[in-house]
Amino acid sequence: MNPEPLVQTLGCCRVDGAPVKHGRALELVAVLALSNGSAPRDWLLTSLFEGDPAPSSLPTLALRARKMGIDVRYDRDRAVYHLEGTVRCDVAEVLGLLEEGRLAEALTLYGGPFLSRSYSPFAVQTRDHVEQRIVRVAIDSGDIQLIEAADRLVKHPELGEELVRRGGDKVSAALSRSWLSGLEAVV
Numbered sequence: 001m002n003p004e005p006l007v008q009t010l011g012c013c014r015v016d017g018a019p020v021k022h023g024r025a026l027e028l029v030a031v032l033a034l035s036n037g038s039a040p041r042d043w044l045l046t047s048l049f050e051g052d053p054a055p056s057s058l059p060t061l062a063l064r065a066r067k068m069g070i071d072v073r074y075d076r077d078r079a080v081y082h083l084e085g086t087v088r089c090d091v092a093e094v095l096g097l098l099e100e101g102r103l104a105e106a107l108t109l110y111g112g113p114f115l116s117r118s119y120s121p122f123a124v125q126t127r128d129h130v131e132q133r134i135v136r137v138a139i140d141s142g143d144i145q146l147i148e149a150a151d152r153l154v155k156h157p158e159l160g161e162e163l164v165r166r167g168g169d170k171v172s173a174a175l176s177r178s179w180l181s182g183l184e185a186v187v
Contacts, residue, residue, distance in 0.1 A: 005069050007033070007089045010130075011112025015068045024048075025064035027115055028072060028081070031122055033089035038082035041074070047122040091130065098133045103146050106134065110153055135159055 008014040009030050013023040020026060027048060032039055045053055048061075062072040062081060071084035091114055097106035114127045131154050138150035139162050147166070151159040 004086050004088055007070065007087055008111065009115050010090045010094065010110055011116070013115070015070065020068055022061075022064045022068075023115055023117060025061045025068065025070075027118055027120065027123060028058070028061040029065050029070050029083070029087060030089055030091055030115070030126070032072065032081060032083045033087055033092045034095070034126070038075075038080050041079045041081060044081055048120050050121065091126065094130060095133060098137050101137060101141070103134070103137045103141055103150065106137070107146075107149050107153060110134065112153075131156060138162075 006014075006016050007026055007029050008017075009023075009026055013020050013026050015026070028044070031044065031047060039047075041058060044058055049057055058081065059074065062074060065072040070087055072081060073084055074081050090109055090111065094106045094109050097103075097109070110130075114130055115123045116127070134150050134154050135156045135158050138147045138159060141147070144163070144166050147159060147162055151163060
């Protein structure tokens with residue numbers, strides 16, 4: 001196993017730069033990384049799956065993760081899945097940078113929405129949380145350039161409104177609003 005694999009879940013699904021077929025296995029890795037390396041089996045089942053998942057669902061994801069070089073194990077005594085060793089996960093790194101107020105660095109690492117093809121409760125909630133944190137940190141920074149940089153990556157109405165309010169690029173803000181309107185028409 002790789003001593004510290006890099007897991008990318010923002011905008012793509014990769015391990016150490018190589019594309020992976022099983023994004024759901026990376027979703028398990030991401031939830032474990034965001035949960036300080038371990039999480040209870042029952043909580044994982046409700047977070048990663050809707051309805052009544054098959055008993056083999058989590059073991060299959062753990063096996064796929066191991067095949068990608070990420071050692072995910074199950075502790076039967078505690079009914080907990082955990083990461084063996086350390087894993088670098090882009091979503092955890094971006095959220096950590098945002099917590100520290102290091103928006104410029106977070107935006108550099110942000111490659112796009114978190115696991116955009118997954119609609120599990122965890123993926124939907126994490127996507128929203130990452131984007132909301134970017135928006136909040138950008139607006140709270142008061143730095144027009146950082147707000148504009150965030151607006152280029154995360155199309156959110158609050159960023160567009162803040163740009164207009166602060167006298168930023170009105171064309172960019174207008175495009176953001178029209179892009180969002182077009183997206184709403186499709187949905």
